[in-house]
Amino acid sequence: MKKQAIAVLLGMQALCAGGLTVAVSFGSAAAAEAQQSLFLAYPPTNHKTAAARIFLIGTAPAAGEVLINGEAIARSPAGHFAPSFPLQVGENRFRIRWRDREIVRVITRTVSQPQVPQGAAFAPNSLVPSRNIARLSGESICFSAIAPTNATVSVRLGSQTIPLSPQPAAVQLPPNSAVLTGHNQPTAAATPYQGCAIASQAGNLGTPIFQLTLNGQTISQSKEGAVTILSPVDLDVVEVTAEAGVARTGPSTNYSRLTPLPKGTRAAVTGREEGWLRLDYGAWIKESETRLLPGSVPPQATIRSVLSRQGDGAAEIIFPLTVPVPISVRQGDSTFTLTLHNATAQTDTIWLDDNPLIQRLDWQQTEPGTIEYTFHLKPEGQWGYDLRYEGTSLVLSLRYPPQQSNNPALPLSGISVLLDPGHGGQEFGARGPNGYPEKDANLAIAQLLQAELKRLGATVYMTRETDIDVSLGDRMAAIDRLKPTIALSIHYNALPDDGDAIATAGVGMFWYNTQAHNLAVFLHNYLVETLDRPSYGVFWNNLALTRPHSSPAVLMELGFMINPTEFEWIVDEGERKKLAGAIAQGIVAWLGQ
Numbered sequence: 001m002k003k004q005a006i007a008v009l010l011g012m013q014a015l016c017a018g019g020l021t022v023a024v025s026f027g028s029a030a031a032a033e034a035q036q037s038l039f040l041a042y043p044p045t046n047h048k049t050a051a052a053r054i055f056l057i058g059t060a061p062a063a064g065e066v067l068i069n070g071e072a073i074a075r076s077p078a079g080h081f082a083p084s085f086p087l088q089v090g091e092n093r094f095r096i097r098w099r100d101r102e103i104v105r106v107i108t109r110t111v112s113q114p115q116v117p118q119g120a121a122f123a124p125n126s127l128v129p130s131r132n133i134a135r136l137s138g139e140s141i142c143f144s145a146i147a148p149t150n151a152t153v154s155v156r157l158g159s160q161t162i163p164l165s166p167q168p169a170a171v172q173l174p175p176n177s178a179v180l181t182g183h184n185q186p187t188a189a190a191t192p193y194q195g196c197a198i199a200s201q202a203g204n205l206g207t208p209i210f211q212l213t214l215n216g217q218t219i220s221q222s223k224e225g226a227v228t229i230l231s232p233v234d235l236d237v238v239e240v241t242a243e244a245g246v247a248r249t250g251p252s253t254n255y256s257r258l259t260p261l262p263k264g265t266r267a268a269v270t271g272r273e274e275g276w277l278r279l280d281y282g283a284w285i286k287e288s289e290t291r292l293l294p295g296s297v298p299p300q301a302t303i304r305s306v307l308s309r310q311g312d313g314a315a316e317i318i319f320p321l322t323v324p325v326p327i328s329v330r331q332g333d334s335t336f337t338l339t340l341h342n343a344t345a346q347t348d349t350i351w352l353d354d355n356p357l358i359q360r361l362d363w364q365q366t367e368p369g370t371i372e373y374t375f376h377l378k379p380e381g382q383w384g385y386d387l388r389y390e391g392t393s394l395v396l397s398l399r400y401p402p403q404q405s406n407n408p409a410l411p412l413s414g415i416s417v418l419l420d421p422g423h424g425g426q427e428f429g430a431r432g433p434n435g436y437p438e439k440d441a442n443l444a445i446a447q448l449l450q451a452e453l454k455r456l457g458a459t460v461y462m463t464r465e466t467d468i469d470v471s472l473g474d475r476m477a478a479i480d481r482l483k484p485t486i487a488l489s490i491h492y493n494a495l496p497d498d499g500d501a502i503a504t505a506g507v508g509m510f511w512y513n514t515q516a517h518n519l520a521v522f523l524h525n526y527l528v529e530t531l532d533r534p535s536y537g538v539f540w541n542n543l544a545l546t547r548p549h550s551s552p553a554v555l556m557e558l559g560f561m562i563n564p565t566e567f568e569w570i571v572d573e574g575e576r577k578k579l580a581g582a583i584a585q586g587i588v589a590w591l592g593q
Contacts, residue, residue: 037101247326
């Protein structure tokens with residue numbers, strides 16, 4: 001499913017890629033026509049994909065056969081279909097026919113990795129680095145290129161020439177979404193030429209020039225981008241200006257997220273790469289989320305006493321520091337570990353009274369510049385946390401468990417639930433075989449669930465109650481602002497192109513922060529067992545609506561829009577009511593554990 005404004009599930013990328021030519025709601029004239037004639041919901045016209053196969057999702061009246069390239073296909077009782085077909089590289093033509101109606105789709109399979117060129121040439125887009133980079137003096141800088149076998153390859157950088165050698169057999173990793181179809185094994189890739197060098201002097205070394213010699217012919221090629229060497233004794237210092245600076249393991253959004261950095265965090269810059277900064281503790285952040293502090297020296301904080309206080313529904317622990325430094329969080333089943341980077345302890349006293357959540361706080365200076373604080377938690381477990389700087393003092397809020405109702409008639413009294421019906425407005429989400437959009441299915445089940453939860457005494461918040469656009473940022477901000485007992489983002493599922501839309505069905509749950517894991521597993525098992533539904537599985541996943549850490553937040557995939565049989569109960573009002581009732585009772589049962 002294409003998720004640009006609403007990037008919620010990698011596993012859905014395929015369905016809406018490129019955009020469909022129809023935009024219908026269930027009950028519209030277009031959807032009504034789909035019930036009376038041949039209709040293809042996916043793929044769109046002139047679809048391109050790197051997948052080795054594709055599913056064709058559509059519907060036709062149940063009477064009669066649907067033929068694809070002359071072969072009859074299986075359909076659901078209502079006439080829906082979603083068969084998969086292999087794709088060859090290049091154009092693939094499919095003719096879908098029911099009676100006298102015919103639809104033609106041309107699907108182009110693209111090559112997803114650089115190919116070894118013929119003759120004296122580098123493979124397009126294979127030269128690395130391909131953009132401006134800055135690294136510390138004494139740090140290894142590596143170069144790579146894909147070139148023909150038996151070529152002689154080197155890089156000239158300033159006055160130095162670095163030979164590149166062919167490496168052992170290389171592999172290419174599939175996208176993260178591949179795990180959702182069980183096809184996440186590496187595949188063979190073109191073998192690169194690689195080499196590394198170390199620069200000891202700070203300065204701008206200019207643009208690398210790649211040189212290749214083969215059969216007496218020599219070519220040179222360079223990419224836009226220069227290599228700069230930074231001096232360790234003259235580093236820039238920046239301050240995080242975003243409310244929660246996104247720290248990553250590398251210099252692009254392809255790299256994994258680390259603990260967000262609170263506004264005001266300061267750190268030295270030890271590397272640069274086209275709009276990204278590497279901070280002194282190892283994480284990368286977008287330069288646009290920081291501001292330069294001219295003349296500042298690399299931050300090194302000290303800390304003495306630590307104090308706790310009562311917050312609004314949370315224990316607040318204050319860490320007074322001489323300067324705001326980077327932090328990271330690690331959560332266990334019964335522990336919460338906060339790490340301060342670039343900090344040295346001068347601690348003799350910690351004031352932490354007994355409270356409903358924290359049993360004990362231990363700390364240690366694990367290495368020079370790194371302090372770990374480990375909170376041992378009581379059996380109630382974790383219900384969310386927040387981190388912020390107040391001046392130079394770091395404030396950690398650990399939420400208390402909710403106060404549970406003793407009224408059997410209103411078991412959710414005192415409990416708040418945020419419901420987030422996925423998509424809406426211009427974001428249609430996945431499409432069913434007849435074009436029915438996921439956004440409508442999400443809202444329908446959310447409204448039924450809202451009524452059930454209120455009947456059981458809960459306070460219910462909705463990110464949308466009509467068919468409107470709501471940004472990812474606004475949905476996430478609502479969780480952080482309202483701090484519900486739990487937050488549930490409601491969706492129905494799809495698959496990448498190489499999935500099997502007929503064989504794949506069932507309930508899936510997605511979580512990110514530790515406090516949401518038990519809820520995700522419990523609701524998954526409860527719905528599968530109570531409703532006798534198939535299981536798609538429980539996934540740790542870095543999704544926008546699982547990332548909020550102020551509450552247990554779970555993204556629910558309640559079935560597959562693209563599965564011909566499962567789609568029939570997704571749009572059935574009776575089945576919807578049963579599903580909403582089961583989710584509400586599952587929440588009651590989970591809280592009652």
